[in-house]
Amino acid sequence: xxxxxxxILNILIFFGLLLFNRVMxxxxxxxxxxxxxxxxxxxxxxxAILIVLGTGTVWFLNWYYQTRLAKNNPQGFEIxxxxxxxxxxxxxxxxxxxxxxxxxxxxxxxxxxxNANTVATTDIxxxxxxxxxxxxxxFGPIGxxxxxxxxxxxxxxxxxxxxxxxxxxLSSSILFALLHGVSxxxxxxxxxxxxxxxxxxxxxxxxxxxxIAMHIALNLAAALLSFT
Numbered sequence: 525x526x527x528x529x530x531x532i533l534n535i536l537i538f539f540g541l542l543l544f545n546r547v548m549x550x551x552x553x554x555x556x557x558x559x560x561x562x563x564x565x566x567x568x569x570x571x572a573i574l575i576v577l578g579t580g581t582v583w584f585l586n587w588y589y590q591t592r593l594a595k596n597n598p599q600g601f602e603i604x605x606x607x608x609x610x611x612x613x614x615x616x617x618x619x620x621x622x623x624x625x626x627x628x629x630x631x632x633x634x635x636x637x638x639n640a641n642t643v644a645t646t647d648i649x650x651x652x653x654x655x656x657x658x659x660x661x662x663f664g665p666i667g668x669x670x671x672x673x674x675x676x677x678x679x680x681x682x683x684x685x686x687x688x689x690x691x692x693x694l695s696s697s698i699l700f701a702l703l704h705g706v707s708x709x710x711x712x713x714x715x716x717x718x719x720x721x722x723x724x725x726x727x728x729x730x731x732x733x734x735x736i737a738m739h740i741a742l743n744l745a746a747a748l749l750s751f752t
Contacts, residue, residue, distance in 0.1 A: 534679040541675060542703070545585065545667040548577035552648065552655050560651045571655040578663030585670040589732075592678035599677065599684050601730050614729055622738045625721065626745045629714060639705035639712055646750050653751075660747050665739035672700045672719070673726045673735055693723045718742065 551573050555562065562570075593602055606614075638646070649656040673696060681692035697719035704715045722735040 531680075538671070538675065538679050541585065541588070541671050545581060545671050548574055548581050548663055548667075549659055551577070552652055552659065556648050556651055562652060567652055567654040570652065571658055574655045574658055574663070578659065578667075582663055582666050582670070585667055585675070589670050589674045589678065592675060596678055596682060598682065599689065599727075599730065601674070601677070601726075602732065604730055606731075614734060618725065618734050618738055621721070622741045625718065625738075625742060629718075629742070629746075630749060632714060633711075636711055641705040642711060649747060649750055657747055661740055661744045665743050666736055668700070668703075669722070669726075669732055669736045669739055672696055672703070673723060674732050677726075689727060693720070693727055697723050 552570055555566070555570055559566070590602075597603070645656075645660070649660065676696040676699070677692050680695070681688050683689075697716060700719035700722075701712055701715035705712045722739060725735040725738060726732055
């Protein structure tokens with residue numbers, strides 16, 4: 525019974541963290557609902573607010589992530605010291621994989637219709653390019669990796685057994701996709717594949733920095749392509 529209530533508490537904490545990670549974007553969304561054609565000064569002011577909120581959000585999520593790892597870390601995340609050779613190999617693999625994903629996503633997305641989340645994000649990005657670019661290419665990816673990968677595993681995967689790790693990997697990937705579009709579509713499938721690869725990077729490298737770097741690169745490419 526005690527484990528049941530701990531699980532419920534962890535679920536509530538996790539979804540609370542997901543909502544907390546969205547707070548930084550609220551001022552931009554609110555401004556967009558009022559004015560779709562802002563002045564440059566308004567964009568700079570919103571960017572300043574977003575940077576403050578985003579910095580605070582990422583700091584707290586990272587602090588909580590490190591705190592959770594100190595309490596529950598059977599997989600050994602963020603512990604192993606990497607050699608220079610290993611770092612070089614991993615960054616090379618991540619770079620090549622990211623380039624392949626960017627090209628693949630671009631080709632596929634030309635043939636399918638985007639989901640509602642993608643359309644809404646693109647609309648706001650077009651209207652408020654400065655603050656949204658900061659959110660999409662910096663604070664957003666870092667926050668999502670801390671929550672959907674790092675904190676998800678620390679809260680719900682309490683064993684290093686293969687079944688537990690694979691279940692956590694699949695569950696976190698599906699959840700990530702659902703956060704980017706509830707209705708199933710080909711566009712949602714792209715999010716699932718992306719999440720599976722990001723999650724696999726985290727599980728195999730035991731470091732969150734690699735999935736964060738790939739996520740930032742993917743979002744940056746998407747943001748740049750949205751202006752073409």
